[in-house]
Amino acid sequence: MIENSKILYMSGQEVSDSIQGGKISVCVVGLGRIGLPTATYFANAGLNTFGVDIDSELVSGINSKEFPLKDEPGYELIFKNVIKEGKFRVTTDLSEVVPKSDVILLSLPTPMNKNNIPDYSTITSVGNQLHDLICKGTVIIVESTVEPGFIENTFVKILEGEDHKFIAGKDFGLGVCPETANPGQINNDFQNLPRLVGALDEKTKIIITKIYNHVFPVEIIPMINCKTANAVKLTTNVFRDLNIAFINELAILFEKVGIDISNVLEAAKTKYNFQVHYPGPGVGGPCLPVNSYQMINLAKTWGLETLQMVEIGRKINESMSEHVIELLKDAFKEKGMNVGNSNILVLGVAYKPNVRGLQLSPAESIISSLKDLKANISIYDPFFKNELVFGINTESEFLSAVLESDAIVIVTAHKEFHDIDPEFLKSKMRSSIIIDSQRIINQHSAKRAGLIYRGIGCEKA
Numbered sequence: 499m500i501e502n503s504k505i506l507y508m509s510g511q512e513v514s515d516s517i518q519g520g521k522i523s524v525c526v527v528g529l530g531r532i533g534l535p536t537a538t539y540f541a542n543a544g545l546n547t548f549g550v551d552i553d554s555e556l557v558s559g560i561n562s563k564e565f566p567l568k569d570e571p572g573y574e575l576i577f578k579n580v581i582k583e584g585k586f587r588v589t590t591d592l593s594e595v596v597p598k599s600d601v602i603l604l605s606l607p608t609p610m611n612k613n614n615i616p617d618y619s620t621i622t623s624v625g626n627q628l629h630d631l632i633c634k635g636t637v638i639i640v641e642s643t644v645e646p647g648f649i650e651n652t653f654v655k656i657l658e659g660e661d662h663k664f665i666a667g668k669d670f671g672l673g674v675c676p677e678t679a680n681p682g683q684i685n686n687d688f689q690n691l692p693r694l695v696g697a698l699d700e701k702t703k704i705i706i707t708k709i710y711n712h713v714f715p716v717e718i719i720p721m722i723n724c725k726t727a728n729a730v731k732l733t734t735n736v737f738r739d740l741n742i743a744f745i746n747e748l749a750i751l752f753e754k755v756g757i758d759i760s761n762v763l764e765a766a767k768t769k770y771n772f773q774v775h776y777p778g779p780g781v782g783g784p785c786l787p788v789n790s791y792q793m794i795n796l797a798k799t800w801g802l803e804t805l806q807m808v809e810i811g812r813k814i815n816e817s818m819s820e821h822v823i824e825l826l827k828d829a830f831k832e833k834g835m836n837v838g839n840s841n842i843l844v845l846g847v848a849y850k851p852n853v854r855g856l857q858l859s860p861a862e863s864i865i866s867s868l869k870d871l872k873a874n875i876s877i878y879d880p881f882f883k884n885e886l887v888f889g890i891n892t893e894s895e896f897l898s899a900v901l902e903s904d905a906i907v908i909v910t911a912h913k914e915f916h917d918i919d920p921e922f923l924k925s926k927m928r929s930s931i932i933i934d935s936q937r938i939i940n941q942h943s944a945k946r947a948g949l950i951y952r953g954i955g956c957e958k959a
């Protein structure tokens with residue numbers, strides 16, 4: 499009886515009626531940056547939603563109504579409502595909720611290891627557990643970013659198991675809806691970005707499309723298969739990684755020629771087919787660098803030696819932190835000082851502005867080089883106050899962080915840093931060197947204030 503109530507065995511009309519009537523149960527596995535907002539959207543759309551995470555502190559915090567993603571505007575109210583109304587329940591125990599769920603949605607991490615090889619161990623381990631736990635008729639949706647072909651060639655085999663207890667398309671449904679939202683604006687992206695759906699069979703694709711149409715007010719685009727949907731996700735992010743690398747390379751060239759890349763980009767973007775990207779200290783976060791390496795790994799899996807362009811792009815972006823250090827050394831030379839024993843304040847350690855996230859942040863290698871140079875390092879980041887970050891206790895106040903500093907290295911363009919007054923810096927710093935890897939301080943104002951200024955892609959001020 500229970501088996502027939504599972505979503506894969508319903509008629510199209512029954513699926514629609516069950517979704518509309520809130521009779522579908524969804525289990526979101528992985529309640530991080532993406533999974534928690536996703537789960538709250540499902541619950542807010544009236545579906546009975548369970549959340550599972552191995553992080554017991556996170557789970558007990560959520561159960562105590564604490565919303566952990568303070569840097570994601572627009573969610574806290576939805577979160578509190580769905581918890582209050584009992585539509586969203588969380589646990590650390592997968593086995594407690596999977597059998598009760600019609601749909602299992604995976605939002606698990608897919609990082610890479612120290613050698614830049616994609617690491618799918620979390621998702622494969624959960625896949626092994628699901629093999630034992632799912633009931634017939636369940637639909638599984640992978641939102642995590644995986645390489646094209648991972649679902650068809652690897653994940654389905656894990657779910658079916660060696661015993662072939664259940665067969666995809668017959669006993670359970672398997673599909674993807676790769677997540678494309680951006681940290682810091684996930685609510686906005688959930689409201690506006692179209693979503694791609696792929697599945698191993700047509701019925702599962704229709705079911706997933708109906709559910710996402712109910713939950714998200716955006717266009718749901720059915721894709722020909724899972725690997726194509728996953729390829730789109732990687733292509734958009736690799737495109738961005740590569741374009742940033744191209745602009746970073748030009749930025750270094752233009753510094754030598756005495757051309758300010760900001761002026762070039764402002765004018766270039768007036769042309770209809772130029773899509774502007776900006777230089778910076780490197781590209782971090784859980785997506786762009788990892789996605790480029792996933793694409794490189796895919797090429798190797800299919801017998802190519804590598805993807806030359808993507809590999810070079812990665813090398814350029816990864817070398818930008820060294821360029822920041824070169825700019826710093828050059829500015830110290832002008833001042834007649836050594837970096838060793840100087841007081842250096844790093845402004846911003848997050849991998850992107852206005853977000854509390856450190857994954858693969860270029861700040862880490864900049865700080866590591868500063869340590870090698872024996873500088874005295876302090877950090878101020880409004881999202882990391884009084885915390886141990888990259889081995890350093892962060893400052894709690896901007897002003898006290900600035901006092902006594904010989905140089906400031908701006909790594910992250912947090913909103914709080916946009917209005918920094920060069921005159922103020924000149925009056926408070928011990929020495930007056932600014933390395934602006936994000937170009938948030940106007941170099942002419944910096945020069946007028948008497949600062950020694952270096953910016954990426956900027957002629958010497």
Ligand SMILES: NC(=O)c1ccc[n+]([C@@H]2O[C@H](COP(=O)([O-])OP(=O)(O)OC[C@H]3O[C@@H](n4cnc5c(N)ncnc54)[C@H](O)[C@@H]3O)[C@@H](O)[C@H]2O)c1
Binds near residue numbers: 527529552553644
């Ligand atoms: N963060 C982003 O900007 C973003 C954007 C688009 C896509 N993605 C993709 O979405 C996926 C999730 O990313 P994220 O940023 O939300 O990750 P995250 O690290 O913020 O969250 C992952 C969560 O999964 C939990 N977890 C780990 N192992 C688990 C297990 N065995 N069982 C249950 N829970 C487990 C962790 O405790 C954590 O809370 C990744 O594939 C990522 O590439 C991320």
